[in-house]
Amino acid sequence: MGERMLLRGNEVIAEAAIRAGCQCYFAYPITPQAELLEHMAKNMPRLGRTFIQAESEIAAISMVYGAASVGVRTMTSSSSPGISLKQEGISYLAGSNLPAVIVNIVRGGPGLGDIAPAQSDYFQATKGGGHGDYHMIVLAPSTVPEAGELTMLAFDLADQYRTPVMILADGMLGQMMEPVELPEPIDVASLPAKEWATTGAKGRDPNVILSFDLDPEVLKRMNLALQKRYRQIEAKEVRYEEAATEDADILIAAYGTVARISKSVVRMARAEGIKLGLFRPITLWPFPYQPLKELADRVKTVLTVEMSAGQMWEDVRLGVAERANTPFYGEMGGVVPTPRRILSEVRKHAS
Amino acid sequence: MPKGMLIIDKERCKGCGLCIVACSHPVLAFSGELNRSGYNVVHMERPEACVGCGFCALTCPDVAIEVYRARVPA
Amino acid sequence: MPVSTEKMVKVFGRPGSLTEARFTYCPGCHHGILTRIIAQTIDELGIVERTVGVAPVGCAVFAYLWYRCDVIQASHGRASAVATGVKRANPNLIVFAYQGDGDFASIGTAESIHAANRGENITVIFVNNQVYGMTGGEMAPTSLVGQKTTTTPDGRDPALFGYPIRFSEMIAQLDAPVYVTRQALYDTKRIMDATKAIKKAFTNQLEGKGYSLVEVLATCPTNWRMKPTEANKHVAEVVTKVFPLGDLIDRG
Structure with missing residues (x-):
């Protein structure tokens, strides 16, 4: 390195x-x-x-x-x-x-x-x-x-x-x-x-870079x-991270900055006895539906937290597929959720 | 022997007639013959008048004309 | 008709840089002449193995079928930006962008002007036929005042749609371009002049001189609703009054 x-x-x-x-x-x-x-x-x-x-x-x-x-x-x-x-x-x-x-x-x-x-x-x-x-x-x-x-x-x-x-x-x-x-x-x-690159047709047939064909059957094949x-x-290529999921009965699903903040929330929640874990997709496409599905079988709730009105939430719900509750907490407009605010959302869903 | 000679690819010709106008000698005309695409193709109506100037080929939008010239004796 | 060419020598044939594929253009369309001239230029300069063409959206979208060089099909208006990327990534390649008036002078205005302003060492062929051929004969930025198109059924009214844009003159105001010229193809003399201009525009690039633009006044007999011969006459007598022929810049 x-x-x-x-x-x-x-x-x-x-x-x-x-x-x-x-x-x-x-x-x-x-x-x-x-x-x-x-x-x-x-x-x-x-x-x-x-x-x-x-x-x-x-x-x-x-x-x-x-x-x-x-x-x-x-x-x-x-x-x-x-x-x-x-x-x-x-x-x-x-x-x-x-x-x-x-x-x-x-x-x-x-x-x-x-x-x-x-x-x-x-x-x-x-x-x-x-x-x-x-x-x-x-x-x-x-x-x-x-x-x-x-x-x-x-x-x-x-x-x-x-x-x-x-x-x-x-x-x-x-x-x-x-x-x-x-x-x-x-x-x-x-x-x-x-x-395939267009580096000059020397000693080979011409290479062509294009995204179209007017014949629908050909375009279908493409x-x-x-x-x-x-x-x-x-x-x-599915990539994801799990944190403290082994014994969790509630999960936060979050990515990027929110996932980072949520790691603090996991520590705070655990300190007060809530068995919180984190599921963090690293590839948003392809989305890690399968590992999330497997986790969802073991937990009661998957709380999606995003800095949006609930976009990844749709993929979380597809992955969880009603195996667990799927509440959502989001902030919008550039507001970053604080660990305390996320924790209070977690408390609402902790049994 | 004429000074020039053309080979016209009938299937490329779209009968636009630009070569007829470009010809410096009246050599070319519509043949009345339709190619597979249905175009009235051009032919050498007066081949003996061709000087091989190539104006027809320069003008042809479909690169359908090859131009030959008589060899000049050495 | 049997022809004997035994005692004759071929003085004009299909350029080696063209494939055998037939052009998809309408009868009498100047795109075909121009495509042949470019292929011939590539032949004469011996650069087919290092040339990359950038094709536009419009009637010339099928350019990849006709050249024996590598071809990239660009999104509408962006050919000059794509050509920039190609040339910067591999300066040994000879790169030409082939763009119509809608592509170059309307939707691609920013890309066209800024490639010229950076003095990209590329060759741009700008085909100005004052109409949108492929989509059905709509108004182009270069359509003449009063010209009837499918979107100006009563003729182009400058009060509504402005005037035909002299884009090459705009490019000629910039400091970077090396060669900006306007050519035509309505008779053999103009075709020969245009051939020389295109060769110069490619040669400038080979010599590392910078940006060259060849605007070519072309016909669209189909959408002009004219016979090909009438369309040629229209360019000679009417279009060249609005778009005068000749070199605008030659700093080569």
């Missing part, structure tokens, strides 16, 4: 991308992820790599599309309103089987919202925010070091499955400073060649191929 540094979440994501071999980064500034852009602006040219402050979010994701077509590792980042603009490009990336990493440092919405932390882009991220039948792999870190680890992983998964991968964090994670031990940079030359890959991802 590499050196230990005190860094903001945004900087860690940027630095991890560099160490994962991100060759081209394109973005448009937006709060609360500006430090990510600034880190890339400072460091990418120094390494002989590409940084462009694009004219818009749409341009940035389109540049990602171009760089991904050539086969290099590429990334863009933004926050909620900017991610809305990128949906066109994300749908095209998915449709054209292109690997890319997209970072969303979520802020309050809808509309312009505010610049405070939120989790209200869950639907957009996990259910296909753009048009067409597609998914992205969505990774949700809950600490600054984990943001770095998942960013490294995101590039590998993107290449492996030829799919866009999203890092879904929030303004709190982006701004928070923590000691981080950054991994060693990968050797880009050791990555497998991308035979869609079936995507769906087949999604089933593989669902089978192999």
Whole structure:
């Protein structure tokens, strides 16, 4: 492992991308992820790599599309309103089987919202925010070091499955400073060649990157191929964390910043005799339905806590499938729930 | 022997007639013959007048015309 | 008709950079001429193995069927941004974006202007036929005043829809572009001029000079409701009055 540094979440994501071999980064500034852009602006040219402050979010994701077509590792980042603009490009990336990493440092919405932390882009991220039948792999870190680890992983998964991968964090994670031990940079030359990339038709037939066919039967086959890959991802790439679940009779289901806060709540609840555990999805898509289902057989209640009006809650209810009670507590507009507030919700449901 | 000669790919021709107008000598005309797509294809009405200038081919939007010129004796 | 070419030498044939696939364009459409010119240029420069074309949305969406080089199909209007990503990721590639007037000068306005303003070392071919061909003949940003389209059935009224946009002149105001020119294809002289311009635009990129834009006035006989020959005449006599031909910038 590499050196230990005190860094903001945004900087860690940027630095991890560099160490994962991100060759081209394109973005448009937006709060609360500006430090990510600034880190890339400072460091990418120094390494002989590409940084462009694009004219818009749409341009940035389109540049990602171009760089991904050539086969290099590429990334863009933004926050909620900017991610809305990128949906066109994300749908095209998915449709054209292109690997890319997209970072969303979520802020309050809808509309312009505010610049405070939120989790209200869950639907957009996990259910296909753009048009067409597609998914992205969505990774949700809950600490600054984990943001770095998942960013490294995101590039590998993107290449492996030829799919866009999203890092879904929030303004709190982006701004928070923590000691981080950054991994060693990968050797880009050791990555497998991308035979499909548009690198010039030398000694081979032309490669074509496209997401369309006007023949419905052909487009159906293209869609079936995507769906087949999604089933593989669902089978192999589900990631989650459990904390204090062994003897729990009530669970909090939470991800990202809220999961981190909820770990304190688990300690507080246990101190007063409530057998509380935590279930934390790390992949929001594919969602860990099966492990949640198994846990739900052993507990009375799964309390979903989110900084939204109840978006992941829908997936929790799908996973729990009435095996347990599924109450919800959420904050909106950039309000971060305090451990005490969450604890009082837990008490309501503790037997 | 004419100075020029054209090979017109009848199945590529869409009968737009731009080559007829582009021809510096009146060589080309609609043949009245329909290709598989139903287009009235162009043919060399006066092949003896062709000088192989290639204007027809330059103008053809479907790259349906090949142009040949008589070899100049060495 | 049996033809003998034994004693003859071929002086014009299909460029090697074109596939055998037939164009999907309507009879008389200039897209075909332009596609052939680009392929011929790629042949002459010997760059088919390192060329990447970026195709637009619109009638040219099928470009990947026709070239023997790698092709990327971009989302509507973003071809110049996609080309930027390709070229930055691999500067050894020769990258051209092929965009219609809706793609380049309407929905892609920001991407088009800013790729030019950054002086991206790419070649952009901008096909201006003053109408939206594929969707059914709607108004383009370049439609002429009074032009009847399916969305301006009484003719384009500037009070409602503004004036035909001279986008290349806007690009020519920028400091970065190396070469900005407007060409046409309505007769053999213009076709030869356009061929030279396109070759220059590719050569500039090969020599690392920067951004080149070739606007090409093209016809859309189908949606103009004209015969191909009438459409050519219309470009020569009417369209070129609004969109004058010639080089706007040549800093090569």
